[in-house]
Amino acid sequence: DQSMAGVAAHAQLLPDDILACVLRRLEPRSLAASRCVCKGWRAVVDGRRLLRTDLLPLSLYGIFFMEIDVLCGDPPKLFANPLTTRRIDANLDYTDREEGLCIIENHCNGLLLLWGNMVVNPATRQWVRLPPPPPWCTESGMEGFYDDVCLAFDPTMSPDYEVYMVPSVPCKLDPTATIFTEESEWPPSSCAIRVFSSRTWRWEERSFLRRGEAAGTIADMQQYTEFQRRYTVYWKGALYVHCQNDSIMRITLSDGAYQVIKSPAGGKMNGSAHLYLGKSNKGVYCALIYHNLQHQFQVWLLDESCGRMGWELKNDIKFAPVMAKISLVKYKDGFPNKKKHKDQNLRPWIFLRGNCFDEDVKQGLTEDNAEWDYSKGFILETQDLKVNSDHMHFEEVYFLGFHPYKEIVFLWMSRDTAVAYDFSSSKVQCLGKLHAHWIGKSFPYTPCWIGELSEK
Numbered sequence: 489d490q491s492m493a494g495v496a497a498h499a500q501l502l503p504d505d506i507l508a509c510v511l512r513r514l515e516p517r518s519l520a521a522s523r524c525v526c527k528g529w530r531a532v533v534d535g536r537r538l539l540r541t542d543l544l545p546l547s548l549y550g551i552f553f554m555e556i557d558v559l560c561g562d563p564p565k566l567f568a569n570p571l572t573t574r575r576i577d578a579n580l581d582y583t584d585r586e587e588g589l590c591i592i593e594n595h596c597n598g599l600l601l602l603w604g605n606m607v608v609n610p611a612t613r614q615w616v617r618l619p620p621p622p623p624w625c626t627e628s629g630m631e632g633f634y635d636d637v638c639l640a641f642d643p644t645m646s647p648d649y650e651v652y653m654v655p656s657v658p659c660k661l662d663p664t665a666t667i668f669t670e671e672s673e674w675p676p677s678s679c680a681i682r683v684f685s686s687r688t689w690r691w692e693e694r695s696f697l698r699r700g701e702a703a704g705t706i707a708d709m710q711q712y713t714e715f716q717r718r719y720t721v722y723w724k725g726a727l728y729v730h731c732q733n734d735s736i737m738r739i740t741l742s743d744g745a746y747q748v749i750k751s752p753a754g755g756k757m758n759g760s761a762h763l764y765l766g767k768s769n770k771g772v773y774c775a776l777i778y779h780n781l782q783h784q785f786q787v788w789l790l791d792e793s794c795g796r797m798g799w800e801l802k803n804d805i806k807f808a809p810v811m812a813k814i815s816l817v818k819y820k821d822g823f824p825n826k827k828k829h830k831d832q833n834l835r836p837w838i839f840l841r842g843n844c845f846d847e848d849v850k851q852g853l854t855e856d857n858a859e860w861d862y863s864k865g866f867i868l869e870t871q872d873l874k875v876n877s878d879h880m881h882f883e884e885v886y887f888l889g890f891h892p893y894k895e896i897v898f899l900w901m902s903r904d905t906a907v908a909y910d911f912s913s914s915k916v917q918c919l920g921k922l923h924a925h926w927i928g929k930s931f932p933y934t935p936c937w938i939g940e941l942s943e944k
Contacts, residue, residue: 508536520544520938524646544643545598545934549576550837551888551898551906552600553930554592563590566933567906567922568838576610576935583608583615592929596639596722598936599649607639607649607686611935616943621653621682621691628680628693629667630655635682638720638727640741647939651684654720654729654737657709673702674709675737679746689943696739699747703735717887717929719765721772728772728790730765736772736790738797752776752788752799766890766897774799775887775897783807783885787897787911802895803911807885810916811901836920837906889932900927 502510511522511533520543523533532538550568566578580590583606591603600608605618624630633655641649657674668676677698684691703709709732718730729737734751751763752774761778771790778784787803888898888906895912898919906922909915 504532504535508532508538512536512538520643521647523644543937545936546893547934548891548893549933549935551930552578552592552595552933553888553924554928555924556926556928564592565839565924567919570836570838577613578610580608580610580615582613584617593637594639594720595931595933596641596649597643598934599639599641601637601639601651605651607651607941609936609939609941610933611937612939612941614941616941618651618684619689619691621684622693624680624682625693630680631665632658632662633666634658636718636720636729638722638729640722640727642722643936643939648685648687650686650741652727652739653682654727654739655679655681656732657706659710661706668706670705670707670710672706674704674706675702675731675746675748677702681739694744696744696746699745701748703731703737703748704733708733717762717764719929719931721765721767723767723772728765730763734763736765736774747797749790749797752786752801762887764887767892768890768895769893770895773802773890775890777885777887779884781808783811785885785899785909803914805909805911805914807899807901811885837922839922886927888927888930892932892934898932900924 507529511519511529514522519533519538523530548569550566552564552566554564555562563579563581566576568576580600580602583590583602585602585604585606589603592600593603594601598609598611600610602608605620606615607618608615624633634657635653636656638652638654639649640652655675661668661670663669668674675698679696679698681694681696682691683694712732712734718732720730721728725741727737727739727741729739731737731748734753736749736751737746738749739746753761753763753776760780761776764775764777766773766775771792773790774788776784776786776788778786783806785803785805785807786801788799789802791798791800884903886900886903888900890897891908894910896908896910899907899909900922901907903926904921904923906919908917908919910917
């Protein structure tokens with residue numbers, strides 16, 4: 489770091505035009521690393537557009553998901569944008585997996601964190617295994633607690649990444665191994681978190697101090713230890729962790745502090761609805777899917793302006809008529825069909841199962857990827873939609889993820905159809921058939937074609 493700082497200090501003496509000529513000769517991965525050296529270099533790279541933005545995780549490739557089946561150990565799957573020319577191996581079978589399992593625990597800006605402390609970049613086919621985390625310090629009292637594993641990575645700011653193991657409440661406390669009781673506040677006023685840094689290549693235990701009230705007690709959390717999909721979000725230097733009682737733990741990484749934010753519903757909804765956390769173009773969002781006959785669906789945006797933390801309702805819709813309308817047009821010319829439509833925006837998304845090779849990675853560095861255009865697909869208006877009650881289907885609506893840069897949420901309807909719902913215009917685009925037994929963790933994937941993953 490000191491040597492790079494010295495180079496940057498000497499480079500500041502160069503006129504920007506000469507510095508830009510030097511930087512322009514670098515390979516994309518080296519140029520991305522140089523951009524993170526100092527603000528002056530970043531201004532030169534950005535001001536002269538030296539780095540191709542299509543190499544950064546700024547375009548949607550598709551939706552990664554884990555399929556829950558009667559057979560165990562199924563690899564991840566990828567439901568991809570039909571305009572995709574770069575091929576990505578969704579199976580990740582080039583990695584050295586422990587016990588043959590390939591389970592995605594978390595993701596962030598093109599990197600995946602797999603079970604077994606492995607970080608993978610599917611675009612470049614690079615992977616690295618992290619050293620195992622150390623045991624908890626006795627003073628922390630966290631022995632026997634679970635962990636929500638979070639990944640923090642932003643290649644536009646730094647080539648390094650961090651892994652956070654945020655403790656969560658177990659089903660039952662072991663009084664011989666912890667200082668906490670069922671009446672203890674949770675999260676505690678000083679919360680110990682194990683953190684791995686790729687820059688130092690080591691784990692450390694950090695304490696984060698709580699600002700404001702706790703989410704509840706440990707006994708409150710133990711009511712909600714059943715299986716549920718809980719997501720984390722990394723946004724502008726902060727981690728947002730979905731807690732067991734549907735509150736959100738906002739961890740500011742730079743100042744060692746955190747605060748608890750109540751859910752839009754005010755608390756846990758006891759199975760009447762499910763909450764899903766994500767990010768999109770304006771910040772951190774929550775989706776609420778209600779399990780009723782009308783399939784009510786809400787989208788909320790976290791307002792962090794002027795230091796306040798409050799939820800703003802962005803959309804509220806009943807999806808039952810939408811599902812009925814989709815079922816009526818599935819086999820008509822308007823529904824995505826690769827044989828009927830020459831315009832690829834009208835073709836169904838691709839269910840990727842195969843592998844790619846090193847040549848595909850090299851091609852990804854030289855070819856631009858056409859962006860999926862929501863407006864050119866098969867669009868269904870949802871406002872004032874009326875459908876005969878005989879055509880109503882009361883199957884479930886499942887959350888797949890938020891589009892990272894547009895006000896769009898991806899949903900899985902009736903366990904066979906994927907749709908994109910634009911909650912700013914209340915319009916739905918059908919993406920095609922997505923056949924799966926059951927979808928577990930899922931997220932929109934934005935590939936990162938630069939950077940190096942290696943042990944230090």
